[in-house]
Amino acid sequence: xxxxxxxxxxxxxxxxxxxxxxxxxxxxxxxxxxxxxxxxxxxxxxxxxxxxxxxxxxxxxxxxxxxxxxxxxxxxxxxxxxxxxxxxxxxxxxxxxxxxxxxxxxxxxxxxxxxxxxxxxxxxxxxxxxxxxxxxxxxxxxxxxxxxxxxxxxxxxxxxxxxxxxxxxxxxxxxxxxxxxxxxxxxxxxxxxxxxxxxxxxxxxxxxxxxxxxxxxxxxxxxxxxxxxxxxxxxxxxxxxxxxxxxxxxxxxxxxxxxxxxxxxxxxxxxxxxxxxxxxxxxxxxxxxxxxxxxxxxxxxxxxxxxxxx
Ligand code: TXA
Ligand code: MG
Numbered sequence: 610x611x612x613x614x615x616x617x618x619x620x621x622x623x624x625x626x627x628x629x630x631x632x633x634x635x636x637x638x639x640x641x642x643x644x645x646x647x648x649x650x651x652x653x654x655x656x657x658x659x660x661x662x663x664x665x666x667x668x669x670x671x672x673x674x675x676x677x678x679x680x681x682x683x684x685x686x687x688x689x690x691x692x693x694x695x696x697x698x699x700x701x702x703x704x705x706x707x708x709x710x711x712x713x714x715x716x717x718x719x720x721x722x723x724x725x726x727x728x729x730x731x732x733x734x735x736x737x738x739x740x741x742x743x744x745x746x747x748x749x750x751x752x753x754x755x756x757x758x759x760x761x762x763x764x765x766x767x768x769x770x771x772x773x774x775x776x777x778x779x780x781x782x783x784x785x786x787x788x789x790x791x792x793x794x795x796x797x798x799x800x801x802x803x804x805x806x807x808x809x810x811x812x813x814x815x816x817x818x819x820x821x822x823x824x825x826x827x828x829x830x831x832x833x834x835x836x837x838x839x840x841x842x843x844x845x846x847x848x849x850x851x852x853x854x855x856x857x858x859x860x861x862x863x864x865x866x867x868x869x870x871x872x873x874x875x876x877x878x879x880x881x882x883x884x885x886x887x888x889x890x891x892x893x894x895x896x897x898x899x900x901x902x903x904x905x906x907x908x909x910x911x912x913x914x915x916x917x918x919x
Contacts, residue, residue, distance in 0.1 A: 614774075615734075619772075620734045624740075627645060630651060631652070632656055632771055635732050635735050637727040637779065638780045639727070639755075639801070640747045640782070641755070641757070643660065644671070644745040647668070647744035650712035653714045664717065665717045667719055668715050670715065671736055671745050672726050678693070682706060683708045684705075685705055689705060692811060697725070699728050701801070704722070705791065707720055721791050729779075748766055753835075753837075754837055754882060754914075756879070759775035761880070761883055778880075781876060786799065786801030786808070796817030801906045805905060835879075837885075839885070839892055840892045841911070842893070843895050843896075843915050847896055851894045853895055854881055854893070854894075857896070867881065874898065874907050875906060895915070
């Protein structure tokens with residue numbers, strides 16, 4: 610394992626490693642991902658093992674151009690093209706009917722495949738040079754916080770992968786919006802930087818219920834997810850002695866003042882939680898952001914982080 614600056618040579622090494630069935634960590638604009646050849650089921654199984662992820666929780670397939678989409682998805686609805694034109698490359702994942710060439714291991718046994726075209730230059734270069742679609746779940750162990758900087762990648766993952774590309778801090782900081790286009794009514798399976806309003810502006814009608822009534826459609830939607838080791842408790846306001854995140858001036862060194870803009874908040878949320886998540890920290894208190902549409906993605910992650918393990 611080696612952590613490399615993403616020079617052209619390092620990108621080539623990562624792409625070659627993927628072509629040969631290896632597993633590498635790459636930066637994307639959302640979070641870091643553990644990447645492998647999406648069509649190689651042994652490599653995909655290794656990714657599941659590295660993450661300690663249940664095999665029925667499908668991976669997102671990353672592409673660098675429209676032709677690659679047609680390698681993994683079929684019966685692509687015209688709506689998908691509209692979303693791609695507006696938001697690709699970018700933090701929007703589309704769930705579409707899968708082609709038979711995509712192994713069931715990649716899609717967790719589903720007949721659909723989740724696809725996105727990332728906009729991070731390093732991710733795009735790796736996919737282009739590997740010349741194949743790349744499966745990449747977030748580079749965290751199952752249920753933990755996704756890393757948004759190379760130094761935040763769990764040592765357990767570092768030792769298991771072949772190459773790590775350090776592309777600096779991720780610009781968006783929250784995982785992509787996942788939008789299911791396999792039904793007549795599009796449905797958000799995971800809120801993200803591309804908001805419900807952005808999506809409705811393209812569909813021209815309200816989206817399906819979230820979460821969907823059919824739980825098999827959203828295998829990754831566990832109640833607890835995206836969590837630090839400390840307990841997370843949402844509150845109206847922090848008291849002076851509490852450790853946590855708030856919108857006010859910090860009352861002690863273990864309080865972090867968060868941005869009052871949701872995009873800026875999302876970009877620093879995971880690093881802020883990590884900074885406070887020390888072994889001796891029992892509880893991280895978080896002042897609840899306003900329950901408004903533009904906060905949907907942040908609120909989703911905070912509610913999942915604060916859900917008790919059951
Ligand atoms: O921003 C991102 O999407 C990052 C970066 C690395 O691209 N990736 C990421 O992957 O967050 P992961 O594996 O941690 O989350 C994938 C989510 C899960 O909630 C999973 O259940 C859902 O996408 N998903 C994947 N394939 C699906 C499918 N066929 N149907 C429904 N949901 C799917
Ligand atoms: Mg994840």
